[in-house]
Amino acid sequence: MGRILTEKDVEAAVRGGSIYAAGGGGWADHGRMLGMAAVNAGKPELVSIEELDDNAWVATAAAIGAPASTTPWEMQGVDYIKAVQLLQDALGEKLGGLMIGQNGKSSTLNGWLPSAILGTKVVDAVGDIRAHPTGDMGSIGMAGSPEQVIQTAVGGNRADNRYIELVTRGATAKVSPILRTAADMSGGFIASCRNPLRASYVKQHAALGGISLALKLGEAMIAADGQGPGKMIDAIVDTTGGTILAKGYITDIDVTYTKEAFDIGRVTIGEGDSATTLHIMNEYMAVDDAGGTRLATFPDVITTLDAAGQALSVGQLGLGLYIFVLHVSKTIIPLSSSVLDPAVYPFVEERMGIELASYALDGVKNPVN
Numbered sequence: 001m002g003r004i005l006t007e008k009d010v011e012a013a014v015r016g017g018s019i020y021a022a023g024g025g026g027w028a029d030h031g032r033m034l035g036m037a038a039v040n041a042g043k044p045e046l047v048s049i050e051e052l053d054d055n056a057w058v059a060t061a062a063a064i065g066a067p068a069s070t071t072p073w074e075m076q077g078v079d080y081i082k083a084v085q086l087l088q089d090a091l092g093e094k095l096g097g098l099m100i101g102q103n104g105k106s107s108t109l110n111g112w113l114p115s116a117i118l119g120t121k122v123v124d125a126v127g128d129i130r131a132h133p134t135g136d137m138g139s140i141g142m143a144g145s146p147e148q149v150i151q152t153a154v155g156g157n158r159a160d161n162r163y164i165e166l167v168t169r170g171a172t173a174k175v176s177p178i179l180r181t182a183a184d185m186s187g188g189f190i191a192s193c194r195n196p197l198r199a200s201y202v203k204q205h206a207a208l209g210g211i212s213l214a215l216k217l218g219e220a221m222i223a224a225d226g227q228g229p230g231k232m233i234d235a236i237v238d239t240t241g242g243t244i245l246a247k248g249y250i251t252d253i254d255v256t257y258t259k260e261a262f263d264i265g266r267v268t269i270g271e272g273d274s275a276t277t278l279h280i281m282n283e284y285m286a287v288d289d290a291g292g293t294r295l296a297t298f299p300d301v302i303t304t305l306d307a308a309g310q311a312l313s314v315g316q317l318g319l320g321l322y323i324f325v326l327h328v329s330k331t332i333i334p335l336s337s338s339v340l341d342p343a344v345y346p347f348v349e350e351r352m353g354i355e356l357a358s359y360a361l362d363g364v365k366n367p368v369n
Helices: 005-021 028-041 075-093 112-116 174-185 199-205 210-224 231-240 343-353
Strands: 045-047 055-063 099-101 120-128 151-157 164-170 188-200 243-257 263-269 276-281 283-288 296-297 301-305 322-328
Touching: 005 028, 005 210, 005 301, 028 075, 028 112, 055 075, 055 174, 055 199, 075 112, 075 151, 075 188, 112 120, 120 199, 164 174, 174 188, 174 301, 188 199, 188 276, 210 231, 231 243, 231 301, 231 322, 243 276, 243 296, 276 343, 283 301, 322 343
Parallel strands: 045 120, 055 099, 099 120
Antiparallel strands: 055 188, 151 164, 151 188, 243 263, 243 322, 263 276, 276 283, 283 296, 301 322
């Protein structure tokens, strides 16, 4: 028997997911909307992958777009449900469960409403513990696969006549950019259901327990409410096992929304020899000191916090704001095949102009081929 998700779990998922959002991962208010709609409409059930038959189909519930953008996006709860229905129609079978590609302010809750309405289980598995810029980075080893998979996208700004329903079939690396283009055309963000795989495959390749990890962190954050200055950050550090890598005032922001629907650029904290640079592609992907020495790199969790310990997305940053940079090493979080797949890095490295793969794949005996 799984765990029936309730109203109190909504805030925990949003709060904990916001830390693993790494500067992206959607919006807190959108996450609360999805969660509250789900627990009021039905009984979304969180289950471990072991509770599903090995042959059950599991797909990824997702949202695609650039969280710092100011584009006129619109995603309604019904869009997440429709995306699942379109995938099931194309597959010709009912899904046994929905996992998520990443944790985030809203993405931790992406599968809850379809679960409540359609009866599909919320699987306690993620494509990546933290948020990331491309669908391939949450595809649990499918990025370089020639296997034909189904991906759907639903949503768009209705007032601007941007609503889209899309069903694609092809190799993951080829169809994922199509969905990102659809996100841009729809207004900047779109709901998706993608990559149906057998539960036996998910069991071997996903980061298991990822949603429970976010819920546990969120519960610790809620317990720290009202306990005084610094207690929230202490609770986050203690629960995640992370450290505060840097802190200071933001002195420069250079982030651009690209035609491929990504936010790419850099944010600088401090000045001179004490400056720290955060490299961004939708999320915080790396941190360098003033001399260019790498301090943290994806798939480490890298998150910015304000003085009250609230997670800040890239779009919430502003010049003169005092922030803390949380770092959780990849060595203490579950890693999926997604982040151990060499195929996911060249696209991101080329657009960011920095190197990521050598750290991510360091010590990996059998990277995904």
